[in-house]
Amino acid sequence: MRKEFLMIPGPTPVHPDITREMSTPVFNHRGPKFKELLEEVTEGLKNFFSTKNHVYILTASGTGAMEAGIVNVLSPGDRVISMINGAFGHRLAQISESYGASVEKMESDFGEPLKYDLLEERLAQDTSKEIKAITVVHNESSTGMMNDVARLSRIRQKHPCLIIVDTISSLGAVSFPVDEWEIDVCLTASQKVLMMPPGLSFVSVSKKAWDSMKSASMSHFYFSLQRVQEFFDIGQTPFTPAVPQVVALRKALELYFSQGRENVYHRHEVVFQALRAAVKAIGLELLIKEEQLASRTVTAIKAPEDLDINQLRSTMRENYGVEIAGGQGKLSQTTFRIGHLGGIFEMDIIAAVAALEMALLEQNQEVELGSGVKAAQQTIMQMQ
Numbered sequence: 448m449r450k451e452f453l454m455i456p457g458p459t460p461v462h463p464d465i466t467r468e469m470s471t472p473v474f475n476h477r478g479p480k481f482k483e484l485l486e487e488v489t490e491g492l493k494n495f496f497s498t499k500n501h502v503y504i505l506t507a508s509g510t511g512a513m514e515a516g517i518v519n520v521l522s523p524g525d526r527v528i529s530m531i532n533g534a535f536g537h538r539l540a541q542i543s544e545s546y547g548a549s550v551e552k553m554e555s556d557f558g559e560p561l562k563y564d565l566l567e568e569r570l571a572q573d574t575s576k577e578i579k580a581i582t583v584v585h586n587e588s589s590t591g592m593m594n595d596v597a598r599l600s601r602i603r604q605k606h607p608c609l610i611i612v613d614t615i616s617s618l619g620a621v622s623f624p625v626d627e628w629e630i631d632v633c634l635t636a637s638q639k640v641l642m643m644p645p646g647l648s649f650v651s652v653s654k655k656a657w658d659s660m661k662s663a664s665m666s667h668f669y670f671s672l673q674r675v676q677e678f679f680d681i682g683q684t685p686f687t688p689a690v691p692q693v694v695a696l697r698k699a700l701e702l703y704f705s706q707g708r709e710n711v712y713h714r715h716e717v718v719f720q721a722l723r724a725a726v727k728a729i730g731l732e733l734l735i736k737e738e739q740l741a742s743r744t745v746t747a748i749k750a751p752e753d754l755d756i757n758q759l760r761s762t763m764r765e766n767y768g769v770e771i772a773g774g775q776g777k778l779s780q781t782t783f784r785i786g787h788l789g790g791i792f793e794m795d796i797i798a799a800v801a802a803l804e805m806a807l808l809e810q811n812q813e814v815e816l817g818s819g820v821k822a823a824q825q826t827i828m829q830m831q
């Protein structure tokens with residue numbers, strides 16, 4: 448037995464208070480106790496999302512929320528622009544296409560910024576206002592790039608289309624003011640910044656998106672947000688919710704707000720900076736070089752050509768108990784990723800960097816033991 452370090456871009460380590468909460472005996476989800484719980488966590492989620500919009504709770508992984516966020520507000524044939532620069536951007540496009548939307552993909556290479564100017568031109572040309580929605584991922588976990596959703600929102604200002612944003616791996620780790628940026632549909636999941644196990648996802652819906660819902664005709668059943676709203680009104684969910692998860696959500700929100708939002712942002716920034724400094728000191732290359740564009744929750748690192756990524760990951764796992772992620776999609780053969788969100792703290796990063804150095808050395812890579820650790824330590828101390 449030894450300590451395991453879960454350093455993937457989610458699920459993140461679950462806080463022990465949350466794990467304990469999940470052992471609460473299951474109770475009736477159609478009784479007064481659940482009604483009270485549902486109302487309390489919904490209020491907490493609105494605060495977490497920085498929104499006055501309603502936030503719906505789904506018993507589903509993040510992809511369920513992605514699907515719900517699309518199928519409730521659009522109709523087959525609707526023109527949708529999917530801004531894509533990674534695997535999850537593709538997923539939003541794929542869901543829209545699966546339900547019959549007419550998707551225009553505005554694609555950048557994995558790890559390249561979105562085509563903001565092209566979108567601006569396209570929206571300006573759309574004088575008949577045919578475009579119904581833009582889909583975008585805020586934090587592309589596949590590449591470690593943080594997209595500029597505030598800019599997208601400004602670009603969209605003169606156009607009536609909806610903006611549907613996946614903030615699954617970022618909400619709560621960095622500022623993302625849903626109402627201020629006029630985000631129509633914002634979605635996230637439990638296993639990321641909230642330090643919960645996977646199983647719940649959350650969707651906020653603006654007044655404008657709610658209005659589109661009334662005429663939207665993409666097919667859906669389990670994910671009908673109108674039905675979720677009808678049941679919310681009587682303090683229930685349409686189908687059996689993951690009761691222990693909802694109980695845990697109350698604790699997760701309590702822990703989040705007791706740390707203080709700004710402190711959580713700061714911790715993510717420190718851990719992000721420490722890892723970046725370490726990677727550079729070790730002599731490895733970051734996929735996203737411009738710090739401003741880099742994700743604060745997941746870092747993709749380019750593998751040297753002669754490095755076997757699977758071997759590196761298994762050495763880190765088997766010899767040191769540190770679990771990191773491989774590359775995703777197009778980047779699976781050339782990068783590996785370290786997740787640093789939710790339940791990851793400064794000392795976890797030190798451990799991960801130490802394990803990375805040792806595993807690299809074991810793979811016959813040139814690395815000076817302690818070089819990355821020292822850089823991470825210095826960064827943490829400077830940012831305290």
Ligand SMILES: Cc1ncc(COP(=O)(O)O)c(C=O)c1O
Pocket residue numbers: 456457508509510511535584586587588613614615616636645
């Ligand atoms: C940005 C992003 N979108 C979507 C998903 C998919 O979420 P899930 O695996 O919970 O369905 C993930 C999961 O890692 C993600 O990071």
